[in-house]
Amino acid sequence: MKNILVPTDFSPAAHHAFEVAMRLAQRTSGGVTLLHVEEHNDTPRFSSSGGRIGGSSLGDVFMLKYLQKIKHQMHELMAEGQQLAPDVPVTELLRTSSLVDSVLEVVAERGIDLVVMGAQEQSSWQHFFAGSNTEQLVRRVPCPVLTVKHPEMQFNVQHIVFPSDFSAEADRAVPDLQRIQAVFPDATLHLLKVVPDIDQYSEALDRIQAFAERHHLAHCEAEVIDAANAGVGIPLFAQQAHADLVVMPTHAHTGLSHLWHHNVAENVARHAAPPVLMFRL
Numbered sequence: 001m002k003n004i005l006v007p008t009d010f011s012p013a014a015h016h017a018f019e020v021a022m023r024l025a026q027r028t029s030g031g032v033t034l035l036h037v038e039e040h041n042d043t044p045r046f047s048s049s050g051g052r053i054g055g056s057s058l059g060d061v062f063m064l065k066y067l068q069k070i071k072h073q074m075h076e077l078m079a080e081g082q083q084l085a086p087d088v089p090v091t092e093l094l095r096t097s098s099l100v101d102s103v104l105e106v107v108a109e110r111g112i113d114l115v116v117m118g119a120q121e122q123s124s125w126q127h128f129f130a131g132s133n134t135e136q137l138v139r140r141v142p143c144p145v146l147t148v149k150h151p152e153m154q155f156n157v158q159h160i161v162f163p164s165d166f167s168a169e170a171d172r173a174v175p176d177l178q179r180i181q182a183v184f185p186d187a188t189l190h191l192l193k194v195v196p197d198i199d200q201y202s203e204a205l206d207r208i209q210a211f212a213e214r215h216h217l218a219h220c221e222a223e224v225i226d227a228a229n230a231g232v233g234i235p236l237f238a239q240q241a242h243a244d245l246v247v248m249p250t251h252a253h254t255g256l257s258h259l260w261h262h263n264v265a266e267n268v269a270r271h272a273a274p275p276v277l278m279f280r281l
Helices: 012-028 060-084 099-110 126-130 133-140 168-183 198-214 230-240 262-271
Strands: 003-007 031-037 090-095 114-118 145-148 159-163 188-195 220-226 245-250 276-280
Touching (some): 003 012, 012 031, 012 060, 012 114, 012 145, 012 168, 031 060, 031 099, 060 090, 090 099, 133 276, 159 168, 168 198, 198 220, 220 230, 230 245, 245 262, 262 276
Parallel strands (some): 114 145, 159 188, 159 245, 245 276
């Protein structure tokens, strides 16, 4: 999690994401790239310096003025980042394309290993959870995506929730889970299983404990909550446990366990209060 990308629309939620990214980069000795995307159809592309790529027209004057304003807002964010974490390098990038295409391009071009995004229903990012962008990003971006809704200026993670069915399929998530634990070595890892009936509590605990022992997981606790489904139970437990981070592996194939499907992760990211980290299996 050293090379971090933060798409920003300058909303409060995007600002919260930037703060989290800065804290993460500080912890991992990494850097942050700020990306602003103007989603326009039939418009020329502009470089990160605000200059038009190829040709010119009177119709571009307004866009150039607008991009200069955007650059000013980016520089203000970068200055704030220097106050927050002086040792973390921050670079800026402007694109005129679709959000998903721009993120995919930058991830490939710059070797990004984490995307941190603001997510708030009342912000201009609302379409991010209302449409297909989340699905596309989680399915197509070859790195984890962290969504942030609330202020997390310090991002001092003490409680991590990892929901799973703890079947053999869950073993595939362990390397990523261990990398997250390495970033937050003092945090308690809550291994959570959601069951529809409390009568399954004992069996669920046994499965969780076997999983933890099999992978030699440290600083972890077995947790079981009864709820109608994972989309309800995970946010509820996250609230009860005062979770600082929820980790959700996903997979686009519906034939796999429902808990690993991207729709469940999207639902948790929408409703859980703490930041949610989603990565593909």
